[in-house]
Amino acid sequence: MWYVYLGLVCIAIAAATVGTFLVIRRQALVSDALAHAVLPGIVFAFLLVGKRHLSALFAGATLSTFIAYYLIDWLQNHTPLKSDSAIGSVLAGAFGIGIAALTFLQKLPYEGKAGLNTFLFGNAAAILPSDTLLFALLACTILAIFLLLFRYLTLISFDKFFAFSSGIPVKSTETLFLICSFVVIVMATYATGVVLTVGLLIIPVVGARLWTYRLKPLWGIATLIAILATLLGTYCSQQRPYMPTGPWIVIWAAFFAFASFLFSPKQGIIARYLQHKRFRHKQCKEHILKAFYKLWEDQQQKSCTLETLRSLCASPLTKKILKQMKKDGLIKEKQSYWYLTEKGWEEAIKVVRLHRLIELYMAEYASLSPEQVHSYAERLEHLLPETLQQELERMLGHRKKDPHEKPLP
Amino acid sequence: MYALEVHNLTVTYHNTPVLWGVSFEVPKGAMVGILGPNGAGKSTLLKTILGFIKPVSGTIRCFGKTIEQLKKHIAYVPQKESVDWTFPATVWDVVMMGRYGKRKLYEPLRLEDKKAVIEALKKVDMLLLKHRHISALSGGQQQRVFLARALAQDPILFLLDEPFAGIDMASEENIITLLKQLKNEGKTIIVVHHNLLTAPQYFDYLLFLNSRRIAWGPTKEVFTEENIQKTYGGRLPTLSKISTILKTTGQPPVE
Numbered sequence: 001m002w003y004v005y006l007g008l009v010c011i012a013i014a015a016a017t018v019g020t021f022l023v024i025r026r027q028a029l030v031s032d033a034l035a036h037a038v039l040p041g042i043v044f045a046f047l048l049v050g051k052r053h054l055s056a057l058f059a060g061a062t063l064s065t066f067i068a069y070y071l072i073d074w075l076q077n078h079t080p081l082k083s084d085s086a087i088g089s090v091l092a093g094a095f096g097i098g099i100a101a102l103t104f105l106q107k108l109p110y111e112g113k114a115g116l117n118t119f120l121f122g123n124a125a126a127i128l129p130s131d132t133l134l135f136a137l138l139a140c141t142i143l144a145i146f147l148l149l150f151r152y153l154t155l156i157s158f159d160k161f162f163a164f165s166s167g168i169p170v171k172s173t174e175t176l177f178l179i180c181s182f183v184v185i186v187m188a189t190y191a192t193g194v195v196l197t198v199g200l201l202i203i204p205v206v207g208a209r210l211w212t213y214r215l216k217p218l219w220g221i222a223t224l225i226a227i228l229a230t231l232l233g234t235y236c237s238q239q240r241p242y243m244p245t246g247p248w249i250v251i252w253a254a255f256f257a258f259a260s261f262l263f264s265p266k267q268g269i270i271a272r273y274l275q276h277k278r279f280r281h282k283q284c285k286e287h288i289l290k291a292f293y294k295l296w297e298d299q300q301q302k303s304c305t306l307e308t309l310r311s312l313c314a315s316p317l318t319k320k321i322l323k324q325m326k327k328d329g330l331i332k333e334k335q336s337y338w339y340l341t342e343k344g345w346e347e348a349i350k351v352v353r354l355h356r357l358i359e360l361y362m363a364e365y366a367s368l369s370p371e372q373v374h375s376y377a378e379r380l381e382h383l384l385p386e387t388l389q390q391e392l393e394r395m396l397g398h399r400k401k402d403p404h405e406k407p408l409p
Numbered sequence: 410m411y412a413l414e415v416h417n418l419t420v421t422y423h424n425t426p427v428l429w430g431v432s433f434e435v436p437k438g439a440m441v442g443i444l445g446p447n448g449a450g451k452s453t454l455l456k457t458i459l460g461f462i463k464p465v466s467g468t469i470r471c472f473g474k475t476i477e478q479l480k481k482h483i484a485y486v487p488q489k490e491s492v493d494w495t496f497p498a499t500v501w502d503v504v505m506m507g508r509y510g511k512r513k514l515y516e517p518l519r520l521e522d523k524k525a526v527i528e529a530l531k532k533v534d535m536l537l538l539k540h541r542h543i544s545a546l547s548g549g550q551q552q553r554v555f556l557a558r559a560l561a562q563d564p565i566l567f568l569l570d571e572p573f574a575g576i577d578m579a580s581e582e583n584i585i586t587l588l589k590q591l592k593n594e595g596k597t598i599i600v601v602h603h604n605l606l607t608a609p610q611y612f613d614y615l616l617f618l619n620s621r622r623i624a625w626g627p628t629k630e631v632f633t634e635e636n637i638q639k640t641y642g643g644r645l646p647t648l649s650k651i652s653t654i655l656k657t658t659g660q661p662p663v664e
Binding site for chain 2: 024026148149151152154155157158159161162163164165166167168209212213214215218
């Protein structure tokens with residue numbers, strides 16, 4: 001069975017390579033239509049040759065995707081149809097013909113016709129050693145072409161006019177890319193079947209996009225996800241007889257994409273949740289520090305009870321944050337009265353000073369009235385990075401009073 | 410010898426004439442502004458000069474040669490809206506694209522290319538942001554990245570399509586200072602422009618365009634109330650009727 005897995009790795013590498021460029025060129029849907037067009041190609045090639053001959057089926061399928069592509073292109077340019085309708089029509093039309101021909105074929109006395117059903121949802125177990133050899137050759141060729149054309153393809157995908165103007169052969173590069181896509185789509189149908197090919201081409205790239213915003217790593221990560229998904233998918237599908245591989249491959253690819261969505265360090269939801277949580281904690285801590293400062297400024301009190309603190313900072317986090325601050329040595333508790341430590345005062349002064357600097361800035365540079373500035377400062381004081389704080393300090397640090405006539409600490 | 414010579418250029422789009430017999434000659438080291446209303450054919454003119462659109466008639470010469478021969482020495486700065494800014498690339502990657510045309514397929518990029526990119530990024534004051542993803546830039550910064558990419562090509566002729574559209578004042582100043590500096594170095598610069606207020610300060614030659622050439626010459630001579638009125642005062646009604654007839658009958662305007 002090793003050749004099945006080797007064949008699958010070849011398919012995955014080729015699919016992720018072409019898929020990466022299909023996604024950045026916004027041709028994901030076109031590839032779906034082309035994959036569906038593989039079916040009639042395979043059935044007609046079978047009818048013509050009379051048996052399940054690998055290269056005949058492959059050639060028939062590739063020709064069929066070729067026709068479908070130019071049909072979509074023609075429909076867009078010569079009819080009022082927009083691309084989505086043109087793609088939809090060709091997809092449905094080709095698939096309809098394919099299914100009709102396939103069911104018609106079942107009534108005919110050919111040998112090996114049952115094997116063609118596997119092209120609907122894929123059956124990796126049907127991959128033969130000769131298939132693997134062909135896939136390995138094709139995957140190597142495609143990889144070589146893409147490595148060679150990488151710069152040209154990148155530039156054409158990003159900015160076609162510029163590519164043309166800098167003397168890059170746009171037409172021939174695009175044609176070569178198309179031929180590679182046709183071949184890879186046909187290869188991928190062996191693993192996933194025509195219905196789910198688009199899943200293997202696109203979903204790994206979607207997952208990879210959450211980890212990086214540069215093209216080369218995107219390609220690499222997408223390849224990794226595609227390989228894992230095809231191997232795990234095939235393994236799962238073989239646990240019961242007659243289970244197609246396509247759905248399992250897509251399930252695994254989607255699993256990795258979803259995991260990326262959760263765990264990616266910058267764009268993942270967990271990372272974002274943690275960031276939000278850190279911000280809320282910081283906000284609460286700074287509110288407590290400010291409350292102490294105000295108590296001292298207005299009533300010359302240096303300590304207060306938990307109840308007073310709670311009424312001053314109405315956040316449900318207050319108790320938790322107080323505990324944390326106690327641990328950090330910012331605050332002390334004595335006979336149910338809370339005090340700021342030396343270090344705590346330093347921080348409190350910093351927070352209040354920044355708040356008042358922002359108020360000053362908003363009042364003078366954004367021409368807001370003293371009544372308006374408080375609510376802006378209330379939000380911004382938790383957000384400003386160190387560099388902007390220093391800038392404010394440079395511009396307004398020499399002032400003595402804020403817009404409400406309170407002193408700058 | 411002229412830096413750019415456009416002679417009797419006629420261009421159609423889906424059989425509709427967009428440019429009618431446009432001619433002008435740009436001397437070397439000139440800074441040219443192309444002015445005209447929306448749909449006047451300004452971007453089409455640039456794309457035709459670059460050879461992306463084939464004209465129905467007319468000739469284009471650049472320093473006495475064809476564009477095909479000089480392609481590597483011409484830099485094109487497209488409108489920033491023409492690309493997808495969510496594309497997976499950093500500032501550095503985009504500016505490096507300016508060097509792709511200089512290297513053969515199998516040739517790796519060299520130290521020289523890196524130096525050119527750093528130099529270009531310095532000139533537009535974007536070196537500090539080189540690792541940023543391009544979607545995290547402001548409109549003005551995106552335009553500066555495009556200009557840096559053109560600088561990295563080290564060209565003799567610049568063609569810029571609306572570089573000042575939708576950008577902040579600081580970026581506009583940075584770009585115009587840089588363009589004036591390039592002009593002083595002897596480069597020829599052609600800019601599609603939309604702001605009549607700044608046009609006379611920025612350019613020493615102006616082309617007023619509205620499907621046909623309304624006026625062409627040194628700014629002092631052609632920047633007149635009359636030319637502005639002619640350019641922006643609407644299309645020639647009969648000319649647009651003729652265009653419609655040509656479109657519906659599918660006939661080219663010249664043989």
